[in-house]
Amino acid sequence: QVQLAESGGDSVQVGGSLRLSCALTGNPWLSYCMAWFRQIPGKERQAVASIDNTGGITYADSVKGRFSISKIKDGAVTTLSLEMNNLKPDDMATYYCALDSRFARCKLAVMTGIFYDMKHWGNGTLVTLAS
Numbered sequence: 641q642v643q644l645a646e647s648g649g650d651s652v653q654v655g656g657s658l659r660l661s662c663a664l665t666g667n668p669w670l671s672y673c674m675a676w677f678r679q680i681p682g683k684e685r686q687a688v689a690s691i692d693n694t695g696g697i698t699y700a701d702s703v704k705g706r707f708s709i710s711k712i713k714d715g716a717v718t719t720l721s722l723e724m725n726n727l728k729p730d731d732m733a734t735y736y737c738a739l740d741s742r743f744a745r746c747k748l749a750v751m752t753g754i755f756y757d758m759k760h761w762g763n764g765t766l767v768t769l770a771s
Contacts, residue, residue, distance in 0.1 A: 642666040642760045644737050649765030656727050662720040662737030662762055669693075673746035675758070676709060676722045678733035678767075684755045685736065689722060690746035698750045702730070727769055734764040 648660040660676070675690035688700045689709040697709055708723040720737050738758035740746060749756040 642668070642739060644739060644760055644762035646735065646737055646762040646765040649735065649767050651768040651770055652727055654727060654729060654769050654771050657723070657725045658727065658767060660722040660724070660735055660737075660765060660767075664718040664720060664737075664739060665716055667718060667739065669741040671743050672739060672741050673743055674711060674718075674720050675738050675740075675746035675749060676707075676720070677736045677738060677749075678731075679736065679764075680733045686753060686755065687738075687746065687749035690750045691720070692743055692746065696747070698747045700750050700753065724767075727767075729769050729771070732767060732769040734766050736764045737762045 643665045645663045652658050671693055673692040675687045677685045677687045679685040688703045689707055690698045691709050691711055706726045711720045739760040740758045745756055
């Protein structure tokens with residue numbers, strides 16, 4: 641059974657940094673992609689960064705140069721991380737990690753800005769910004 645659990649959300653100052661983590665267990669696929677999405681109330685969930693099983697990475701223009709996605713596997717747990725620097729008010733959102741077996745889907749979501757539903761989602765972690 642696939643499980644995704646985000647952590648690390650917090651209230652930070654504008655210009656500050658934060659690291660989000662997502663623990664993945666039960667991934668049944670050798671070919672897959674993972675992504676970080678974010679959502680604010682009333683708006684569609686939007687992908688900001690993706691990584692696939694080969695290590696290919698894609699960023700949305702809005703976070704390029706400020707956010708860094710990575711993943712590491714340790715035993716049965718794969719940890720997906722999102723390092724966020726120079727945070728801006730527009731970065732305030734609930735952040736979700738996602739997993740999909742359709743290899744290119746995560747990258748497409750990031751590149752197009754269109755919402756693509758993923759096969760598995762975490763429950764989200766909230767990032768708030770204080771000026």
